Amino acid sequence: MNKKSKLEKRQGVYYPTKEFKKQAWINNKSIYKKGAWSSKRFWDKLARDLVWIKKWRRTFVHKPPYFKWFVDGQLNITESALDRHLEKRRNKVALISEPEPIEENLSVDRQGQRVFTYYELSREVNKFANALKKMGVRKGDRVGIYLPMIPEAIISMLACARIGAVHVVVFSAFSSNALKIRLQDTKAKVLITADGYFRRGNVIDLKKSADAGLKQTEVERVVVVKRTGNKVKMSKKDFWWDDLIKDQSDVCEPTVMDSEDMLFILYTSGSTGKPKGCVHVCGGYAVQAYYTAKWIFDLKISDVFWSTADIGWITGHTYSCYGPLLNGATFVIYEGSPDYPEPDRWCKIIEKYGVSVFYTAPTAVRMFEKYGKKFVEKHNLNILRILGSVGEPIDEAAWNWYFKEIGKGRCPLVDTWWQTETGGILITSLPGIGPFKPCFTGIPFPGMRFDVLDDKGKRCLANKEGNLVLRPPFAPGLLRGVYKNHKKYLKTYWTDYGKKIYFTSDRAYRDEKGLIRIVGRADDVIKVAGHRLTTGELESAISLHPDITECAVIGIADEIKGEVPIAFVVSKNKKAKGVIEKEVVVQLRKEIGPIAKPKQVYLVSDLPKTRSGKIMRRVLRKLFTGEDLGDLSTLANAGIVDNIKKIIK
Secondary structure, X not given: OOOOOOOEEEOOEEEOOHHHHHHOOOOOOHXXXXXXXXXXXXXXXXXXXXXXXXXXXEEEEEEOOEEEEEEOOEEOHHHHHOHHHHHHHOOOEEEEEEOOOOOOOOOOOOOOOEEEEHHHHHHHHHHHHHXXXXXXXXXXXXXXXXXXXXXXXXXXXXXXHHHOOEEEEOOOOOOHHHHHHHHHHHOOOEEEEEOOEEEOOEEEOHHHHHHHHHOOOOOOEEEEEOOOOOOOOOOOOEEEHHHHHOOOOOOOOXXXXXXXXXXXXXXXXXXXXXXXXXXXXXXXXXXXXXXXXXXXXXXXXXXEEEEOOOOOOHHHHXXXXXXXXXXXXXXXXXXXXXXXXXXXXXXXXXXXXOXXXXXXXXXXXXHHHHHOHHHHHOOOOOOOOEEEEOOOOOOHHHHHHHHHHXXXXXXXXXXXXXXXXXXXXXXXXXXXXXXXXXXXXXXXOOOOEEEEEOOOOOEOOOXXXXXXXXXXXXXXXXXXXXXXXHHHHHHHHOOOOOOOOEEEEEEEEEOOOOOEEEEEEHHHEEEEOOEEEEHHHHHHHHOOOOOEEEEEEEEEEEOOOEEEEEEEEEEOOOOOHHHHHHHHHHHHHHHOOHHHOOOEEEEOOOOOEEOOOOEOHHHHHHHHHOOXXXXXXXXXXXXXXXXXXXXXO
16 A cells, blocks of 8 residues: 655645555545535535434534534444444454553553454443443543543543543643642542553652542542552542453443533633633534544554544544544554654654554654654654644644655645644645645645634635634534533634634635645734734744754734744754854744844743643743743643743843
């Protein structure tokens, strides 16, 4: 299936080869016409490929700002993700779990690799589902999951879905306070956690954080996975995972769920105030997760798919769990840091398991680039056939390095746009159609009606930046509300352009071919002397400098210009501090113009980031405003904040 020929380049954009197009699930542009002609009929037809207990009565109902898909339909997502594969591919590998500690043994020891066939995964899900029921968990109850990237995280999510419980996954690197807020808001009945996990060779005591987060919550029981063997305190309401499942049946009948019943709640972090609990439902989410995974990653039976996202994020939910399983694919999860213990750990995992579809974040790509080609060249990555980018707009330098050095110019690079709120990818170029253009996310997924509007609601012309919006009938997987907060739901998504248009809060523009480029968040706009500049645009220009591996731009108040940009840059070369700073200023003037000149450029060794790789620009901004920096425990490198403080003083 893997072809060596390079993608075709025409007028500055890339297209799949004829050989790739022949084997792709979707290789004809007519799919966009089908989706545009009648989005409701389009999704109605697609939904029939999943396992339904009862067919829906109406495909789409809209009562702004609320809407429903597949009304009165009934299903259980685990029947489509597990049960339906058991007849023909019960012995096919579903899940491969790679621990951070190096361990060549394929045993089920918690230190080693763990491999589950569809049959084995189904049995484990059923056993834990029965254990949850025995603990009193019922349909509609909320269950907190505070686990690292280990198989029990996937099993826990699926077991909740099996019995109709609503899973609330909390990123394992989040603080105890962040956990408490989510448990309190959802009134979770049970929490699933672990004794600890490995991170860069260290054992992180997760149970200690979990215990602190449980205070003043309604959690009745805690399930603890024995992962590292570190000594932890166990109270009367704590139970070891293994003890709970050892006598449980491996048969559990799936609970019948209405299409619009809640499947999970996932919280988005905000710069201020309480995080928003995005509500996702069973039917629409399942359909969207299935088809976006199938078409965008062109998943085949022979593929091994690795999405590097943690399940604490929406990417982890949809493409490190549900999406691959709905397609009967084999997928990889990895516990640790992709550059530990050596910078080529990620290369070793790709080579070791024959990963053919690789989906990661621009931050990770820039990290790989920073270490240099020598680590890549040691490994045979020819098995790769599709590359993906997620999480933030990818700059041109990172795009080209990823495409040329990792994909060798022969792998379609699908840049993807979506949000926690959308449930799945909604903008990208399909690998069997293209085109693929550096920095441009691509074309709306078939059936999606996106637009770029100015502040008055008028459609922007080509190459004119505006606000990215989604028109009805929306995506089946789009959130159905903010948990217990209608006002927040209305104000955040349905106020700027009325109750019938979903505002993404992202800035974007279309080129002449209709390809969409995401510029950045609407609240990341800097107004310099009345001129609108987005931080994403400035960062993309800076990243074209050959020595810059990473950068972040913020806007700060200025008495004369209103706002001015401040740039933080990480360089791979040891040039004098003043030289790099001057070159960045020249670069911005060249790419954008004098208006983009930053007030200050700071050369730093790293940028504050979450474990998922997201650069926390709001932390940098608060260093200048004097505001409280807030909880920094979610940062992977909290110490860098103090270092930057010293530099800017």
